[in-house]
Amino acid sequence: MARQLKVDMGKIKSECEFARDLGAESIQSVELVAAFEEEFDIDMDEDAALSVKSVGGAVKFISDVMKQQGKLS
């Protein structure tokens, strides 16, 4: 996340919103989703993934998808 958004790792908190707090523009959001998919070997639904606004929300969303796709027990 820090690498994709080019922000200090220490600034990334669960409550941070991608656009407001981490400066993620549309294109970076797309890149972030792509990076998550590759990193966790999952396939995310774009409209659901792009509607996630915060870091905490992303963590939950990704873990849910991983569970659904059998990548996390």
Add this chain to the structure above:
Amino acid sequence: MYKNLTAEQIKQLQQQGCCAQDWKLVRIADGFDAARVGNVCFSGQVNIGSQKGTVKSAGGIEKASGIYNAMIINCAIGDDVRIANIGIHIANYDIESNVCIENVATMQTNPGASFGNGVEVSVLNEAGGREVTLFDELSVQFAYLMCLHRYRPEFINKLKAMANKYVEKIRSDRGKVATGAKIFSAGEIIDVNIGAGAIVNGAASLANGTILSCAESPTVVGTGVVAKDFIIAEGASVTGAANLDKVFVGQGTKVGRQFSAENSLFFANCEAFHGEACSIFAGPYTVTHHKSTLLIAGLFSFYNAGSGTNQSNHMYKLGPTHEGKLERGTKTGSFSYMMWPCSAGPFSVILGKHTRNFDTRDFPFTHIEADSDGKCNIVPGMHLTTVGTVRDGAKWPKRDRRKVGKKRDIISFDVFSPYTVGKMIKASSILKALADSTDRAIELVNINGAQMKRVLLRTSQKFYRTGIEMYLLEKVLARGKTAVEGGIEKLRKSFAADKDAVYSEEWVDIGGQLMPGQRIRDLMTAVEKGKISDIDTLYNELLKIQQLGAKDEWAWVKKAYETLSGVNLEKITKEEFLAAAEAYLAVKTKFLKLVLGDCEKEFDSQSRTGFGYNGTVQDIDEDFRQVRGEFNRNEFVLTMRKNVEEVETRIGKLKAKITACL
């Protein structure tokens, strides 16, 4: 029938300050009223019609027809014409009935005038080689073929011959001001034909041109306009001191607010204000509204140029020889810059200062952004589901300003078509090959001068998959839905391609008209062989292709769907058709939700920046709500939501019908 003036009439005219080189050459129709002619000097053959009524002058004020304060040389003046206060003279014009010409410095036709017809416009390549011949009947398709298809020289020669034949037909020693035209407060008008109902009000200088116009679609040329070597088509307006030199202005196009253009063609429904165009081919719906925007040596259609858009066609080597091609629906952001040669695929969005050449023509709906080094970074397919694309697709047909019977430019409006979807299929295959062959340690991949983050190779394929599936399934369901009630065999038969359809894997965009590649190749061959040898026949053949478009489209959809899905439509099963309906519902809903998601960004906290000035933090939201409204009440949002509901209902009904009937 005209007759000579009587001695009494001549005497009266002389008493009213008139003179003639030879009164015998001044002939009049029944209804001529000598009392309505004053301070006029006649020279050469002059015919004058009846003068009984009134004619509308500037500001819609009715004035008596007649001729006052003018020198008239070799003119035929129709019934109820008003000519007044001509500074120098009107010479060699046929002026039809109900025309009003007031306060004009001079109007003259010189021997052998062609009225802008025959002018060669160095379009797209400023250094030449792609010249398009101007003529009244020029269409975007004719111009596109003449400009772009130089690789078939015999075909180009035939097109030139057609254009030249037309030019010779138009060539004349006499100009024409057609019925109901109004010309007020203008400077010089030399070798200009003026069409029916045209309004020329305050133009500074018009030379060697034609203003095509008709009563149902009057053309307007306004204050301070300077135009030379031009044709302005029906329903167009050229106003606000625009400056044109070797320019075609298409039907329903607006040029104004000091816009200047040279060696450029603007076809139907373009808008060009404030900026500058040089050697551009502006296909239908090309729009540039802002100052400091220079469009040069580019091919555009359905294009929107942001403020300060700039392009270079000159690398200071062999001259201004480079060309840019931005395919239909492309937008360039504020202060975007491109160094030609570049090509961008349809519906791309281009941002930043690009100092490298790139070719992304095979990648539609692409986000194209320059980094700080001027390198081109792309995200193919990203703009497939953006609000802007959806809104654009809906607005163009509604904004067709052409009111004439013959719309010369044939326009295909569809955003999703075999042209764009074919490109998506091709792009997906390129992206897949790259994804399969690129190591995960690689951060960027290169595509024809552009670079792309490797991690996005899969994402872009997903974008395209959405578009491909949505389009193909929509067409398959639309084709099959009426046949369902007739049972499975009728359904299967309904999927057969039409006998007169033409299939080509690759479709082409001929200046805004989409068609299978084979159609245009056949047409070019027919022209080369002399089977099509005049402008009208060529236009009718293109119109026929357009009319067969739905059949050709189905032939393409059928092949693409069968290839991608593995389902033979003419042997489709109930389960497969049901699955297609379910898949369509899923993909269409996903598409609409993505569009809604993009729209929602316009209402997020960042969009509220600057609202609630001089108020409290609480006032920000209220200020925003008052000015921008609410997401849940936004008209576009409501339409999209309604679309979701409509799709769910429609597919629900279809599924029920499939279950019941097959």
